[in-house]
Amino acid sequence: MGTMTLFHSPLSPFVRKVMVVLHETGQLDRVSLQAVNVSPLSGDEQLNQGNPIGKIPALRLADGSVLHDSRVICEYLDLQHVGEPLLPREGSARWRRMTLASQADAIMDASVSSRYESFLRPEDKRWDDWLEAQAGKIRRSLANLEQEHLAELASGFDLAAIGVACALGYLDLRQPGFGWRERQPGLAAWYAEVAKRPSMIATAPVA
Numbered sequence: 001m002g003t004m005t006l007f008h009s010p011l012s013p014f015v016r017k018v019m020v021v022l023h024e025t026g027q028l029d030r031v032s033l034q035a036v037n038v039s040p041l042s043g044d045e046q047l048n049q050g051n052p053i054g055k056i057p058a059l060r061l062a063d064g065s066v067l068h069d070s071r072v073i074c075e076y077l078d079l080q081h082v083g084e085p086l087l088p089r090e091g092s093a094r095w096r097r098m099t100l101a102s103q104a105d106a107i108m109d110a111s112v113s114s115r116y117e118s119f120l121r122p123e124d125k126r127w128d129d130w131l132e133a134q135a136g137k138i139r140r141s142l143a144n145l146e147q148e149h150l151a152e153l154a155s156g157f158d159l160a161a162i163g164v165a166c167a168l169g170y171l172d173l174r175q176p177g178f179g180w181r182e183r184q185p186g187l188a189a190w191y192a193e194v195a196k197r198p199s200m201i202a203t204a205p206v207a
């Protein structure tokens with residue numbers, strides 16, 4: 001039984017990022033999971049008390065305080081272990097990696113909002129142009145990863161790489177026909193390798 005509690009859902013890519021960090025840094029036994037089922041239309045009272053925005057992940061610490069969102073939680077956890085840091089602590093590399101991590105989060109944001117648009121919104125109110133705009137963000141981001149960040153991604157499975165891997169995993173889960181592997185073969189090869197890591201296998205979402 002861990003001293004911290006993670007508000008958790010197995011399909012959330014943001015939650016997965018935190019879970020992968022816990023695996024990679026050997027901190028799994030410090031955290032108990034509290035299952036919640038949230039969407040923009042249905043919240044969880046206990047979660048709302050800790051995170052008024054009502055989103056997961058949120059991490060309740062031993063003193064009762066709650067950390068959110070996933071970036072803050074991942075950075076917190078990265079300061080709690082003795083292994084190699086998952087983000088450079090200083091210098092220009094820190095800002096580059098954080099920006100890459102933020103790009104991964106943005107891919108997840110676009111994928112999660114597309115999911116809400118196509119699944120939650122009543123059919124007669126759906127807006128194809130808006131969905132296409134989200135897909136455009138994802139396509140541009142993946143093309144940029146392929147063209148400019150492959151070497152960086154391959155340099156270590158840190159917070160940025162973990163974010164990209166979780167974003168791709170979520171895209172495969174929700175939009176299996178997106179076709180990114182044909183357009184980004186280098187990224188596909190990188191992902192095929194990192195998907196074999198025990199942390200990624202243990203947290204793989206099953207719809």
Ligand SMILES: N[C@@H](CCC(=O)N[C@@H](CS)C(=O)NCC(=O)O)C(=O)O
Nearest residue numbers: 012014038039040055056057069070
């Ligand atoms: N920026 C947040 C995004 C988290 C997020 O969007 N979580 C989704 C689940 S994948 C959620 O809780 N949705 C409920 C809602 O939008 O109210 C983070 O990095 O943690």
